[in-house]
Amino acid sequence: MRTSSASYRNVGRLAAVLAVGACMSSAATTGGSNRSETPAAMAGRTDAAGQQRAPVASDRRAQVLRGRALTIEHACNGCHGGADPAAAGYLAGARGPQDDFLIGPCATTPGATPCFKTRPRNLTPDNITGLGRFSERQIFNALRFGLRPGETPDVEITSTVPGQGNFPAHPKYLAPPMPWPSWRHMPDQQLWDIAAYLKYGVKPVRNKVADSEGPPDFWASAYTPDKIGAYPAPPFPTANEKEPE
Numbered sequence: 160m161r162t163s164s165a166s167y168r169n170v171g172r173l174a175a176v177l178a179v180g181a182c183m184s185s186a187a188t189t190g191g192s193n194r195s196e197t198p199a200a201m202a203g204r205t206d207a208a209g210q211q212r213a214p215v216a217s218d219r220r221a222q223v224l225r226g227r228a229l230t231i232e233h234a235c236n237g238c239h240g241g242a243d244p245a246a247a248g249y250l251a252g253a254r255g256p257q258d259d260f261l262i263g264p265c266a267t268t269p270g271a272t273p274c275f276k277t278r279p280r281n282l283t284p285d286n287i288t289g290l291g292r293f294s295e296r297q298i299f300n301a302l303r304f305g306l307r308p309g310e311t312p313d314v315e316i317t318s319t320v321p322g323q324g325n326f327p328a329h330p331k332y333l334a335p336p337m338p339w340p341s342w343r344h345m346p347d348q349q350l351w352d353i354a355a356y357l358k359y360g361v362k363p364v365r366n367k368v369a370d371s372e373g374p375p376d377f378w379a380s381a382y383t384p385d386k387i388g389a390y391p392a393p394p395f396p397t398a399n400e401k402e403p404e
Contacts (some may be wrong), residue, residue: 218251225355238279250357251364252281252289262335262373272282277334277371285363298354303347305339306381307331307332320388332378334371340387 189192193284227244236278238272240250248254258279265274284291288294289299290308297308300316310331343352381387396402 161342165393179204190206197335219355222352222355223360225349226352226354228362229353230356233284233342239282240279241269248364250282250361251366252368254366260336275372275377277336278368278371281364282357282387283361283364283366284358287363288365289363290357291363295351295354299347299350302339302345302350303343303355304330305332305337305343307333313394330379332382334373334378335381340382346393399400 192262229238230250231244236244236246236249238260240251240254241247243249253259259276261277262275262277263273264271281289282287286292293308294313296313297311300306301308304316304319304326305314306327310324310381311327313326316325318326320326321330324330
């Protein structure tokens with residue numbers, strides 16, 4: 160795990176350096192909105208009485224396999240552990256100081272300040288140390304909005320403005336280098352598939368990862384539209400794009 164993930168870790172550190180300069184001010188006020196459906200609602204299946212029924216086992220397996228492919232393609236294991244799904248420590252999170260990410264100037268200049276350590280979380284469905292205690296909705300909200308599942312209720316969020324549409328008034332964001340600002344543009348179905356895979360397609364591993372450093376709202380000021388772009392993305396074509404001929 161340590162060797163195979165080195166390139167991902169270096170990229171993550173460099174990206175985090177770019178964000179740290181804005182990380183010490185007020186909470187973000189991101190614009191835009193999103194209405195997402197639960198996996199059962201998106202399935203659109205009803206029983207004879209017209210009532211929504213839960214997905215059958217074959218539906219769940221298909222969803223888990225889609226989520227597995229996305230998790231592998233997006234190199235989640237590059238930070239969260241394991242060279243591949245068959246490797247030890249797969250998605251079980253940081254195992255020691257060697258897995259820490261240095262955030263700030265210290266990522267490239269030893270001893271420089273400010274300097275914070277962030278640690279990849281345990282993504283397996285262990286109820287104590289992993290994602291097992293969180294719902295699919297909470298995992299979805301983490302991927303879509305960057306909200307830490309342990310501090311965000313199991314609710315549908317319909318806005319990205321703090322205090323509106325169930326978006327927390329004082330959001331607690333995932334720490335860098337988690338690339339949720341890019342992942343948030345993925346289709347709802349893909350994010351639900353990933354959530355299902357992490358909940359139902361991975362064996363739980365008991366691995367307690369130490370908390371990342373920084374005050375609870377440390378990253379809030381870095382996640383504003385001028386720094387990470389708007390959600391949803393502006394319609395095509397923008398001033399920098401053109402219609403194909």
